[in-house]
Amino acid sequence: MSNIINREIKEIIAYGTSTNPKISLSEDQAFNVLLLQYYCFKESDISKVWYEILSMITDGKDDGGIDAIYFDEEDSKIIILQNKYSNAIQVQDVVNEINKIIATMNDFKEAHTGSYNKKTKRLLQESLDRLTDENEGNVEILFSSLATIDIHKIKSKLLGIEDRVAYITVLNKGNIEEMIEKLQLQHEVVAEDSLYIDNTKNVLKYASDQHKGIFVNVSSESISRLYNKYNQKGLFNLNIRRYIRNKNVDDGIKNTLDNNRDEFWFLNNGLTIACTDFVEDGNKIRLYNFSIVNGGQTTNLIGEYKGKNRDEFYIPCKIVSSVDEVSSQDTMKFFNTIAEATNSQKPIQPKDLKSNSPEMRSLQTLLLKHRVFLEIKRGEKTAKDINIKIKNDELAQLIFSFVNQKPGTSRSNKNSLFNNNKFYKQIFFKRYSSEVEKTEFLLDLIELNDRYNTLQKKFKAELSDQFNLEQANIFNNGKFVLFALFGLSYRIINEDVEISSLKSNSSLIEDDDFIYGPFISNYKEDDIEQKLKDLITFFVNILDEEYTNQYENKKVTSVSNFFKTDKKYINDILKTTVNKLGRTYLYKEFLEYGQIFKRK
Known part of the structure; x- marks a missing residue:
């Protein structure tokens, strides 16, 4: 076997043990990690992607021929991996394995998923639900082994099968060696x-x-x-x-x-x-x-x-x-x-068409005065002496979730926040520069996001220990739903809306006149990080309970499906949360964490 692959396998096994003595990867399992590391993440340092990789491996009994599932955020594409740590693989073996994956995908298309293990069901359904209408069917099957087999012969037998997915990629030992060397040497x-x-x-x-x-x-x-x-x-x-x-x-x-x-x-x-x-x-x-x-x-x-x-x-x-x-x-x-x-000359996106608009330039100038750099053009040089940097599309997602209570659109259709004139005006035509309260609110929302991102990175290992697998999945996929619930908290804490009214009609929150003002900057205690973490945990537990209920009753197929639409948020997630807050003991707990949202 190649010294290159052998060295990498040993390093992966050793790293796994160093992170947790209970982790004892086999060479087959380490080979799965290696392909995710180099092919999907394109990362030569395993420590940077270790936890993400472990969450993507499905290999085991009833896995449907799937060893791992990776969702490519940049290209909105699913990569399904089948890796054989063996040099005794023949052409027909490869064809059979790919056919098995195709059969698994057909089962998921027809909702015949009862025979698959829990992790395969969750990850594959989650990934399929994340594909938008525009990228439906954007799936790549990757087969890798140590066998020195003729890839052209394999592809000739896959001509009919290739039509069923977007791409089929086959890697042999030489391909894998070269891939590793290139990423390490470049x-x-x-x-x-x-x-x-x-x-x-x-x-x-x-x-x-x-x-x-x-x-x-x-x-x-x-x-x-x-x-x-x-x-x-x-x-x-x-x-x-x-x-x-x-x-x-x-x-x-x-x-x-x-x-x-x-x-x-x-x-x-x-x-x-x-x-x-x-x-x-x-x-x-x-x-x-x-x-x-x-x-x-x-x-x-x-x-x-x-x-x-x-x-x-x-x-x-x-x-x-x-x-x-x-x-x-x-x-x-x-x-x-x-x-x-x-x-850096990437295809034009809807947000690029707004980069020179007066409201976008004005907002950038306003935030820069407060040492916040708003990136309105991709690749533009960051100003000096800033505290926080944020892109205009991320800011739009935060506002549309927190203020407008539209986390589904924010998560699943980010481009519409710029190419839908109604949405764009709701987000950016708010006279932020001329009203102090709106300026202060915007700065606090950006700070809240920065704290959230820092906490997500800093406590990643702790949060994965604190949450079970499903809760961790909810946290990792639910940022904009959580920000919508932060927006709900802001309204309740400041008595802008009553829980009793929302119980009767949860859609009222879409129609209220939002009251802008500073919040997190008013909180003078030194436990903001802990309160934010506790509030996230509080909401994740509620989301987990509601998701489990809907999943078991076949109302949703995955966490992504659960978070995909604004209607689901208003009718189910928000309604359930409000009902929970109607319980005295939960409301007291919520009030303790929610003080970070109190206006002056």
């Missing part, structure tokens, strides 16, 4: 090769004292050739975002490859290649020590294209290098600068 590049362009003279040049570059149109056949030779040997090592699969974007590129290759140049942003040097040679560009730093998605889809269209086409490509020979350290620094700059 500096291997392709030593030398060449690209063909459309026309000898069709080259746009630019140079500075330190760098030079050209802009050319490279042949799709050249890109495919480079991919086949180097896709696991340095071609993408300097692309800091690697290849993030997105079904909608991938399908668009594939459609162009199938039907509209003449228009590819106009419809694609192209590639950026960093190198130590390049030489023009007629219609060929020779590259030295190079890597693609932007355009991994385009390159992967061209290299893996299985369609019938074989026509050559051209892709815009920028090639940059240093003018003079420099040290390897300076070269890598330059490469990383190019990679960071080109990969």
Whole structure:
């Protein structure tokens, strides 16, 4: 077995024991951890993702052929892992295991889940419910083993199966070794090769004292050739975002490859290649020590294209290098600068369209006076001497949950807070700058969020010990529902609404005129952190009881489903909470914790 994999397995087992002497991982279990660590989290330091990884492993009796389930937040994608710590795996074994996972997913689609173990049911259903309508079906199956088997033979047998999920990925021992090495080293590049362009003279040049570059149109056949030779040997090592699969974007590129290759140049942003040097040679560009730093998605889809269209086409490509020979350290620094700059140009989101609006700029200026930096443009430089940094979309989610009592929309449809004009006005058109009470309220809400985030990180291990598995799941997925309940607490503590009225009609809270004012900054005792932790525990226990009741009565399928809509929050979660607060002993407990929400 590879020394690389063997070393990693031993380190994972040792780390597990160091965190808890009762943890004794087998090599098979450690292999599951390794694939989650390197493939899903892309993290070489196991300590940074240890607890998250343990919560994702389903391996055991009645697991439906699933060893682990990872939900990719950035790409709204489910990755289902099946890992075999063995070198005695044959092609048909892989096909059988993937078929088993497909059968499991079909069972979940048809709600035939009684035969699966509790953790598989919870994690898979939770992940499926987190997919929005836009990303439905965005599932990747990852099969990994130590066997040196022909991946192309496997994929040829999976042609019919591949249509049932978005992606199927198969890794062998060599793939896993290279993946580990790349993440640990991050500096291997392709030593030398060449690209063909459309026309000898069709080259746009630019140079500075330190760098030079050209802009050319490279042949799709050249890109495919480079991919086949180097896709696991340095071609993408300097692309800091690697290849993030997105079904909608991938399908668009594939459609162009199938039907509209003449228009590819106009419809694609192209590639950026960093190198130590390049030489023009007629219609060929020779590259030295190079890597693609932007355009991994385009390159992967061209290299893996299985369609019938074989026509050559051209892709815009920028090639940059240093003018003079420099040290390897300076070269890598330059490469990383190019990679960071080109990969920061992400697709436009609804919040980006509001970044230059008067209300957004005004709010940023207002908060900056109080040493809070509101990021309204992705990647903008943080101001100096600030206490807290927050993004405008996160602030919108907090306000819409706490003030407007809409945690479902905040959690499941964040973009609507910017592209739905009604929601946007409810959040940002509130004259925060001209009314002191609103300014002070906003600052306290941001501080509450900062304290919540700090507590979540600081007490992660303690909270996982304090809560059972389901309660921990509720806490990890329920931030905006908890902030909505904080908003309820704010109203009750300040007598803006009566419990008796809410008992009769829980929807009243949606119609009330919210009264703004400072709250957490008024609390002068030194136990804010403890009170916040106690209040979170108080609400998590209520949520756990109501969720268990609804799950057992088949009203919800997972925690994500429980938290998904505003209607569920108003009709069930808020109503149950208010009824609990109607009990004298619980109300007294609540009053003790809720003092942090008292206005002046």
